Amino acid sequence: MKRWFIKSDNGLTKDNFKNNSEFSYITCQLLANRKIDSANVKNFLYPDYKYLHNPFLMKDLDIAIEILVDAIDNNLHIQIVGDYDQDGNSATVVLMKGIGFFTDNISFAIPNRIEDGYGISKGIVDTAKQKGVDLIITCDNGISAFEVAEYCNYLNIPMIITDHHQVCFDDGGNQILPKAKAVINPHRVDCEYPFKELCGAGVAFKLMQALFDELGGDEHYLIDLLQFVSMGTVCDVVDLIDENRFFVKKGLELLNYSDNIGVNKLKKENEIGKITTTSLGFKLGPCINAAGRLESASIGVDLFLEEDEKSAENFAKKLVELNNKRKDLTNEAYSRVNLKIKDNKYYEDDIIVVYDEEIHESIAGIVAGRIKDYYYKPTLVFSKAKEEGILKGSARSIEDYNIISKLRDFSNLFEKLGGHAMAAGFSIKEENLDILRKELNKNSNLTPDNFIEKVKIDCSLDFKLLNYNIVDELKLLEPYGKANPEPLFGTKNVEIKSLSIIGKNKNVIKLVLKQDEIEFSGIIFTNYDKYIKYFNEKFKTSDILSEYNDIKNKFIDILYTPVINEYMNTKSIQLLIKDIR
Known part of the structure; x- marks a missing residue:
């Protein structure tokens, strides 16, 4: 069952039409519904590079540029540490290509989803130390890497964090940040950057925008990186307004006329004519994500950095193969998990919490999303972790339930916990699973009206x-x-x-x-x-x-x-x- 509502235009439609009468009244109403006022109508409809915000408004970005320029000038070994999803892939490629414009002494590392877990790990830092890395830059991760930041300080490896995930707070409600040399994240409470909804690749691009400005890099080369930023922006499902709108509009244009061998090979293997937000979100993006779920996320980065036609073709074929395997695993797991929910009548709960030991932990989030859509209820799906007695889980939520906020109310039950309002990832001791199910449902504060999709x-x-x-x-x-x-x-x-x-x-x-x-x-x-x-x-x-x-x-x-x-x-x-x- 769904309930239909007409959006409020916040009283902006008439003003939009009065000041932009070259557009129809209906278009002016659509813009008003998206909270675009008359002064910003043309900026929204015709986004341009010149409208981007000054990257140096971002807290700590000036410190990061100083460290990065020094590393480039002294030919120090810079390592990028990304994440294993599409946004992490895009952010890594942006930094590899962007910084690579000025130096060849650069490498990257991506965590293994199962071996390392989410984000930079001590193991990655140890390997970096062995390889003589002089500077680590994270992208799409790091805002909760407190121990790893301290470890980098202990090993005398400077660390710059670039991330877009929510910052952490102590029990007193005070912001706490990792002790890195610079922490760049628009969600910092002390960051005055005017647009907060960047994805990881978007934050990485702002760092590159500042670097190219500082060192006089080629602006056309910089803008060409937006084809990768657009992938991360669409696939991480951030708001397509403000800077993100330009990133995606320009990025799609670049993708469809790209001279990047990897882009064109992946497009061909997926039998895509014109790349759109739909093909990014439902074809290309899932291929990149499949590598991080089932094998190594490095394949996706290698694809876009590769300059050999045959090697790029092999990478693209491998990604499509992994995505097909991922689809099969997902369909099997969804059927099995949904049957378990029906048998145990978990669908009667406000919050669906289900454990399936056969599910591949990398697809728990996809299955949780499909279960959430089917019942329109917040859903947590758990799988068995490699550590004895530990379960790993992913959650997907509905509009009226901030999942990360609610889970943090029971943070004592979790070994690890992170995410945002609509999705979360975590690990928990097996004996805490039933306790969590009971506590979440006892304190849900949800009403039948919340379970009607609006x-x-x-x-x-x-x-x-x-x-x-x-x-x-x-x-x-x-x-x-x-x-x-x-x-x-x-x-x-x-x-x-x-x-x-x-x-x-x-x-x-x-x-x-x-x-x-x-x-x-x-x-x-x-x-x-x-x-x-x-x-x-x-x-x-x-x-x-x-x-x-x-x-x-x-x-x-x-x-x-x-x-x-x-x-x-x-x-x-x-x-x-x-x-x-």
Whole structure:
């Protein structure tokens, strides 16, 4: 069950239209819904490099540049320590290529998800010491690396942390930071940087922006790094506003005309024509993530640094192979875990907590996400860790439940804990699992209303107001993503003129819909079974496909995104239907 709401425009629509009347009223309303005021309309629709914030506004960035420039001038060995996900991959590539513009004495290391766990470890530092590393720079990790920072100080290896994850606080509510030489993170409470929602690759890019400014590097080379920043920004699902919007818009342009061998090989192996936010999030990104889940995340970095055609092709093939394996493991685990939830009636709990010893720990988060979507409840999925008596887990949450905040209320039960409002990772002693399940549910403070997914509609729109100019203008809002979703319109009381099933697998529903003598075709691409069941129940048919005439001239409400469809040299407006009632 879902509940539909029309977004509040915060009173900005009229002002937007008054001061930007070259755009339609509907576009001005969409911008208002995204909290874009009239003064920032053009900056949002036409993002540009010149609008980026001064990187030196970021706390400790000046210290980091001083250390980094000294290391470059003295040909010191610099090592980048990234993370094993797509954002960590992108951040590592940005620093390797960016710093590599000025020095060849640079290397990288990525933690092994199972052997090292999340973030920089003492083992990585020990290996760095053996290799004669003089400076360590983390990316997409490090903000909670308190022991490792102290260890680096003990070994006299300077450490610069670049991260975007939430900072830690002591029991008194005071910010605590690792004792590195510089800690660059826009979420620091003492950081005055105006945009806080950068991903790890975004923070790495700001460091490179400052370095290129300091040393007079090639601006075109610097901007070319945005193809990797865009990957991290999309795949880490950060807000696509402000700087992130420019990173992704420009990055997609660069990716589609890239001369990076690895990018083009991975694109080819995935049979992708044009790279979009969708193909990044659902094809290319998962390939990079699969390496970190099942083997070595270094493969993804090596792919984008590789200059040999054959080697890059082999890396790309390997990533696709690993991703296919990951998909199979995920499907098997999801079925098994969901059966366990049903058998134990965990779905009756406010917070679903489930343990499956067979699940590969690297896919626990994906499974948790799918379970959360299925039941629309916060979900924690645990797997067996390599350490005796320890379980590792991942959580995914719903809009009304800040998962990391709630888990920190029971931090005494965890061995390790980190994350943000919608997702978390942790480890726990096996004997604490049932205690955690009990305590989380006893203190959930959730109500039945919290378990109803809320769908936010941009505006109600009659068919007579929908035209080609408006649909064309919507393209200005691309790329879509978090905080800038696809425009979603609602229309009430549309008449069903016809229904048919199309597509190679006969799992796409096509409707012809009419309101006030105006007709549009509508397409439902997902949840075929759900909507066929809905139509049968709504219109009291046993099989809507054979009793097709029984639903003609019936009325429904629809949510949709309009697009322009071109077929056989004919253009038409088509409605991509997202929900019906």
